[in-house]
Amino acid sequence: MPISFEPSEGSLVAQAHYRKVALEQMRPISRRYDVEEHALPREWVDYWWKEGRWGAKGAPASNDGFITVCLQAEQLCWGDAGLYLRMPTPALGGSAVGAAGTKEQQAKFMAGFRALEGQPIWGAMAITEPQAGSDAAAIETTAEYDPATEEWILNGTKIFCTAGEGASTVPGGFVVVWATLDKSAGRAAIKSFVVPAGTKGMELIGCEKKLGIRASDTATLRFENCRVPKDNLLGRAEVKKQDPTRTGDKGFMGAMATYDASRPIVAAMATGVGRASLEFLIEELARQGIQIRYDAPPRERTAIEKDVVEMEADLQAARLLTWRAAWMMNKGKPNNLEASMAKAKAGLAVTKITQKAVQILGPIGYSKKLLVEKWMRDAKINDIYEGTQQINQLIVARRILDYSSAVLR
Numbered sequence: 001m002p003i004s005f006e007p008s009e010g011s012l013v014a015q016a017h018y019r020k021v022a023l024e025q026m027r028p029i030s031r032r033y034d035v036e037e038h039a040l041p042r043e044w045v046d047y048w049w050k051e052g053r054w055g056a057k058g059a060p061a062s063n064d065g066f067i068t069v070c071l072q073a074e075q076l077c078w079g080d081a082g083l084y085l086r087m088p089t090p091a092l093g094g095s096a097v098g099a100a101g102t103k104e105q106q107a108k109f110m111a112g113f114r115a116l117e118g119q120p121i122w123g124a125m126a127i128t129e130p131q132a133g134s135d136a137a138a139i140e141t142t143a144e145y146d147p148a149t150e151e152w153i154l155n156g157t158k159i160f161c162t163a164g165e166g167a168s169t170v171p172g173g174f175v176v177v178w179a180t181l182d183k184s185a186g187r188a189a190i191k192s193f194v195v196p197a198g199t200k201g202m203e204l205i206g207c208e209k210k211l212g213i214r215a216s217d218t219a220t221l222r223f224e225n226c227r228v229p230k231d232n233l234l235g236r237a238e239v240k241k242q243d244p245t246r247t248g249d250k251g252f253m254g255a256m257a258t259y260d261a262s263r264p265i266v267a268a269m270a271t272g273v274g275r276a277s278l279e280f281l282i283e284e285l286a287r288q289g290i291q292i293r294y295d296a297p298p299r300e301r302t303a304i305e306k307d308v309v310e311m312e313a314d315l316q317a318a319r320l321l322t323w324r325a326a327w328m329m330n331k332g333k334p335n336n337l338e339a340s341m342a343k344a345k346a347g348l349a350v351t352k353i354t355q356k357a358v359q360i361l362g363p364i365g366y367s368k369k370l371l372v373e374k375w376m377r378d379a380k381i382n383d384i385y386e387g388t389q390q391i392n393q394l395i396v397a398r399r400i401l402d403y404s405s406a407v408l409r
């Protein structure tokens with residue numbers, strides 16, 4: 001399959017623009033919102049809503065939209081991954097509406113995000129429950145139909161919902177909630193529902209205190225007789241074997257397809273954090289008079305050169321896998337295998353790169369005076385959410401061997 005990773009002029013302009021945004025808007029407040037976990041980064045949120053989201057002014061049009069999204073994610077997470085996750089955007093909620101919703105639903109629920117006016121709003125997606133994460137089919141949140149009012153009634157608890165605080169409380173936003181219509185019917189009965197912010201019965205219980213990405217609000221949400229209109233079910237309500245090729249009839253398959261779009265973005269985010277660490281390491285070594293000789297024969301490399309070359313190789317491999325998955329997404333090609341490959345590689349690469357940077361820098365890497373220790377903490381999540389390292393490797397194995405999830409688990 002011929003693949004071209006040559007970014008368009010529009011993409012390159014966008015890349016330079018987001019690098020500047022990361023440097024000027026994110027880096028200066030990076031430490032503050034790491035320390036003040038859960039505080040709303042008002043200056044960043046307002047900047048993003050009013051200016052950031054419209055991209056580079058006068059940028060040439062490009063038709064590689066999804067690749068630009070990944071370039072943006074890498075640049076902004078080079079700035080700060082926690083602040084990136086706190087941006088007012090439809091986020092995973094938007095990906096879910098795009099993957100499982102009909103055209104009408106996409107127009108309706110995304111309207112607030114496309115509006116020129118108004119206050120910042122957020123989208124989120126709530127799948128994970130205390131007893132179900134990797135095994136999403138084990139969710140217990142229920143959705144019951146009330147024919148008298150033509151509403152769905154949701155009951156259950158969702159944990160670790162990124163952007164869940166903003167999406168559940170600020171009017172105009174929404175949370176996409178996964179629930180089962182019939183626990184005995186397995187995956188076919190799992191559907192996703194758009195719950196607008198402020199809906200009665202959706203309660204924000206609190207936010208999780210975390211190792212990294214501390215600027216991001218990771219919420220616990222409780223649904224108690226939470227009613228949403230009939231049309232807030234994404235796709236169709238029938239419980240039957242799914243046909244993933246039919247728009248608006250995607251059910252669990254459609255909801256899972258959200259990951260084909262979100263995993264390349266997470267991989268790009270990971271690459272951004274890894275690059276922040278590696279760039280800083282190389283600059284700091286240069287300040288100490290140590291230049292990395294990339295062209296030295298392997299047997300003549302110093303231990304640090306060997307480490308840095310390996311870090312570079314891991315970073316570039318992760319980026320190329322990410323661009324391939326994004327390129328396929330952009331072309332409308334199935335990319336389930338490639339999205340998981342990119343995510344698995346990037347999650348591991350960023351974890352190794354950021355830990356190695358702290359190691360090589362020693363005490364200054366460990367000190368809170370610099371951001372290197374923070375990047376190490378911010379990195380780890382990329383190996384956990386959107387499918388853990390193990391789960392993404394499992395998906396890759398299934399796809400390559402052509403085994404179903406029932407056979408290889």
Ligand SMILES: Cc1cc2nc3c(=O)[nH]c(=O)nc-3n(C[C@H](O)[C@H](O)[C@H](O)COP(=O)(O)OP(=O)(O)OC[C@H]3O[C@@H](n4cnc5c(N)ncnc54)[C@H](O)[C@@H]3O)c2cc1C
Nearest residue numbers: 125126127128132133134160161162385386387388390409
């Ligand atoms: C900061 C943060 C933000 C998050 N944001 C969201 C969000 O926005 N929306 C949302 O719905 N969820 C979110 N999550 C949840 C996240 O996606 C899950 O925690 C993750 O998928 C792991 O699922 P689990 O919690 O059930 O862990 P488990 O599945 O219990 O995993 C525990 C360990 O077992 C391993 N494991 C599990 N199954 C297998 C297997 N079959 N083979 C080999 N190893 C296996 C895992 O890899 C892991 O190492 C977030 C989590 C965090 C920490």
